[in-house]
Amino acid sequence: MSTHAAEKRSFGAVLWDYLTTVDHKKIAVLYLIGGGFFFVLGGLEAMLIRIQLISPDNEFISAQFYNEVMTMHGTTMIFLAAMPLLFALMNAVVPLQIGARDVAFPFINALGFWLFAFGGILLNLSWFLGGAPDAGWTAYAPLSILSPHHGIDFYAVGLQISGFGTLMAGINFLVTIINMRAPGMTYMRMPLFTWTTFVASVLILFAFPPLTVGLFEMIFDRLFGANFFKPEMGGNVIIWEHLFWIFGHPEVYILVLPAFGIFSEIIPTFSKKRLFGYSSMVFATVLIAFLGFMVWAHHMFTVGLGPIANSIFAVATMAIAVPTGIKIFNWLLTMWGGNIRITTPMLYALGFIPSFTVGGMTGVMLAAAAADLQYHDSYFVVAHFHYVIVGGVVLGVLAGLTYWWPRMFGTMLDEKLGKWTFWIFFIGFHLTFFIQHFLGLMGMPRRYWKFLPNQGLDLGNLISTIGAVLMAVGAVMFVWNIIKTTVKGEKVSHDPWDGRTLEWAVPSPTPEYNFKQTPLVRGLDPLWVEKMEGNGKMIPAEPLGDIHMPNSSFLPFMMSLGLFIAGIGVIYQVDHKAWWIVAAIGFIITFGTMFLRSIKDDLGYHIHKEDLEDEGAGVK
Amino acid sequence: MSKNTNSTHTDAFYKEKHKEEMKYQVITFAMMIIFTIIAFGLVAGGFSKYFTIPVILVLAAVQFLFQLYYFMHMNQKGHEMPALMIYSGVFAAILTILALTTIVWW
Numbered sequence: 001m002s003t004h005a006a007e008k009r010s011f012g013a014v015l016w017d018y019l020t021t022v023d024h025k026k027i028a029v030l031y032l033i034g035g036g037f038f039f040v041l042g043g044l045e046a047m048l049i050r051i052q053l054i055s056p057d058n059e060f061i062s063a064q065f066y067n068e069v070m071t072m073h074g075t076t077m078i079f080l081a082a083m084p085l086l087f088a089l090m091n092a093v094v095p096l097q098i099g100a101r102d103v104a105f106p107f108i109n110a111l112g113f114w115l116f117a118f119g120g121i122l123l124n125l126s127w128f129l130g131g132a133p134d135a136g137w138t139a140y141a142p143l144s145i146l147s148p149h150h151g152i153d154f155y156a157v158g159l160q161i162s163g164f165g166t167l168m169a170g171i172n173f174l175v176t177i178i179n180m181r182a183p184g185m186t187y188m189r190m191p192l193f194t195w196t197t198f199v200a201s202v203l204i205l206f207a208f209p210p211l212t213v214g215l216f217e218m219i220f221d222r223l224f225g226a227n228f229f230k231p232e233m234g235g236n237v238i239i240w241e242h243l244f245w246i247f248g249h250p251e252v253y254i255l256v257l258p259a260f261g262i263f264s265e266i267i268p269t270f271s272k273k274r275l276f277g278y279s280s281m282v283f284a285t286v287l288i289a290f291l292g293f294m295v296w297a298h299h300m301f302t303v304g305l306g307p308i309a310n311s312i313f314a315v316a317t318m319a320i321a322v323p324t325g326i327k328i329f330n331w332l333l334t335m336w337g338g339n340i341r342i343t344t345p346m347l348y349a350l351g352f353i354p355s356f357t358v359g360g361m362t363g364v365m366l367a368a369a370a371a372d373l374q375y376h377d378s379y380f381v382v383a384h385f386h387y388v389i390v391g392g393v394v395l396g397v398l399a400g401l402t403y404w405w406p407r408m409f410g411t412m413l414d415e416k417l418g419k420w421t422f423w424i425f426f427i428g429f430h431l432t433f434f435i436q437h438f439l440g441l442m443g444m445p446r447r448y449w450k451f452l453p454n455q456g457l458d459l460g461n462l463i464s465t466i467g468a469v470l471m472a473v474g475a476v477m478f479v480w481n482i483i484k485t486t487v488k489g490e491k492v493s494h495d496p497w498d499g500r501t502l503e504w505a506v507p508s509p510t511p512e513y514n515f516k517q518t519p520l521v522r523g524l525d526p527l528w529v530e531k532m533e534g535n536g537k538m539i540p541a542e543p544l545g546d547i548h549m550p551n552s553s554f555l556p557f558m559m560s561l562g563l564f565i566a567g568i569g570v571i572y573q574v575d576h577k578a579w580w581i582v583a584a585i586g587f588i589i590t591f592g593t594m595f596l597r598s599i600k601d602d603l604g605y606h607i608h609k610e611d612l613e614d615e616g617a618g619v620k
Numbered sequence: 621m622s623k624n625t626n627s628t629h630t631d632a633f634y635k636e637k638h639k640e641e642m643k644y645q646v647i648t649f650a651m652m653i654i655f656t657i658i659a660f661g662l663v664a665g666g667f668s669k670y671f672t673i674p675v676i677l678v679l680a681a682v683q684f685l686f687q688l689y690y691f692m693h694m695n696q697k698g699h700e701m702p703a704l705m706i707y708s709g710v711f712a713a714i715l716t717i718l719a720l721t722t723i724v725w726w
Contacts (some may be wrong), residue, residue: 202708205705238724
């Protein structure tokens with residue numbers, strides 16, 4: 001599908017195309033739009049928080065509204081912004097990096113996106129339907145069970161639906177990476193972004209079921225009179241904390257590992273060197289994932305698990321600093337002696353290394369169980385996790401979008417504006433969160449609506465808010481850059497950065513079948529191998545043949561819509577039994593479309609090789 | 621495997637392999653029946669609870685592995701990745717259960 005043809009089509013046709021698409025490149029765009037929207041929404045919530053805390057005893061927003069904004073900021077940023085934005089990059093890049101024509105299950109890929117989208121919409125509908133969730137993004141049990149309005153129900157049901165989508169996306173990437181690598185693409189020749197996607201998908205596979213179980217228990221407690229988290233009925237509130245963090249800790253690695261992968265692609269490209277210590281990078285990634293599963297209780301040091309449990313989890317947590325350190329040194333050594341080009345993505349990478357190191361260092365401080373009793377629930381923790389998440393994941397996403405923008409859209413984001421964006425965002429980020437370490441050490445508790453004057457907290461909070469405004473300006477500039485570049489529409493070549501990996505070997509715009517002929521991979525950084533030892537073009541591993549393509553389908557949208565409607569019905573059936581009708585309609589839509597999918601054979605279609613050559617001739 | 625390669629040599633090879641596989645399957649099946657009889661016997665025989673329960677659990681675990689390796693062909697080549705995933709999942713599940721039993725339910 002060339003862009004030339006797309007321009008001529010009506011808006012309705014394009015919309016229908018995107019509603020029914022199963023093409024990984026278009027699903028990437030959908031994830032980008034969805035994740036980008038929620039990122040802006042979460043950013044607005046962050047601005048409300050910072051404006052409320054700009055001065056002591058402020059009355060800008062009410063306490064209840066502050067709780068809702070604070071809860072939704074965390075939930076939105078983690079589940080609805082960071083993960084979808086990473087999925088956007090994974091969908092856009094991973095199949096190309098391994099030389100595949102699409103993901104293993106294109107239909108499920110689309111279903112995963114629509115489940116995320118409808119889950120996110122359901123969650124945010126709560127703003128208009130009597131109040132958003134207000135128990136923090138962790139929704140700790142007694143508070144979340146006792147919350148009187150429907151906010152927490154929207155939290156539980158919305159996250160459940162979008163969680164299904166995430167789980168599907170994770171399984172899809174696993175199967176794709178295991179089974180669909182091009183000939184010669186062994187595990188130890190996979191680009192680091194593919195490796196980190198693979199490991200993050202394993203984490204999704206094992207970390208999301210505990211969340212599913214926890215959310216179901218919460219739904220049953222709140223909507224169907226169960227007693228999982230009600231101590232007076234024999235339940236146990238601590239179980240929620242365990243289930244949440246057994247999911248929640250791997251979740252932060254699900255977020256940060258792909259970001260590591262993005263930087264591991266960018267740094268070699270702009271240093272003109274292969275990644276230093278490739279195998280140790282892979283080893284470190286797997287080790288982080290492995291250790292990531294036995295550290296969850298470090299979020300619960302103050303619960304009273306006892307000294308032995310606290311010590312075990314403290315030591316395991318500190319151990320994670322080792323593989324992470326391996327990575328930091330490998331990035332530094334990749335740059336050492338390299339021919340470094342300071343482009344916008346490289347700037348983000350250079351900003352990421354020290355920022356993330358600061359976040360990692362405060363992480364080790366927090367891992368010391370005895371010291372954590374002092375830090376717990378203070379702004380020190382807030383500063384720590386914003387250093388790793390903004391300094392790692394957000395910088396990673398912005399870097400990855402700038403780096404792969406030519407691959408995804410055929411145009412190049414403005415470099416000058418991009419560098420300004422980086423500096424404003426980066427300075428704003430450090431201004432916002434560095435001071436929060438000290439606010440925390442001075443005793444400012446997190447999640448509080450107000451602080452009192454003359455306790456030494458006034459200036460620090462003012463500085464923090466000024467930083468947040470700068471971050472917002474940076475984000476707006478990034479969006480402006482996207483709009484400007486899109487309107488200008490200046491096409492660039494298929495390999496504008498002088499790339500090393502397979503995704504840069506494909507003509508631009510990417511044909512819907514990606515590779516006319518599956519490429520033969522002759523080493524790590526396959527395109528670079530061909531540039532050095534061949535003629536700069538991939539050697540085909542197969543003769544030209546017909547290409548089998550999946551059909552577009554509207555069913556994923558309908559399945560997700562059904563669950564969305566059912567979710568609303570289930571939430572409101574406690575108020576009036578008639579809402580069961582709505583729930584039933586929703587379930588009928590979902591299971592009806594599933595049934596339809598099962599009985600109707602959908603064998604896809606073939607692009608004949610004669611047509612292939614026609615289309616390919618004008619592009620390359 | 622069903623493809624006729626016109627070579628008695630390969631046919632003989634596959635025949636031998638099938639035979640071997642069949643042998644293992646029958647042995648496994650017989651052992652599973654014996655295990656089940658032992659399990660019933662232990663309960664019927666009125667042995668101590670602290671002896672019966674662990675033994676039955678061990679027998680169940682062995683039967684489960686037989687099922688995976690011989691009947692679901694995990695002993696054949698090309699199953700390394702599923703095996704890795706299964707064991708990672710078992711690891712994560714055991715860790716969770718171990719932690720919850722020791723620090724919450726003890």
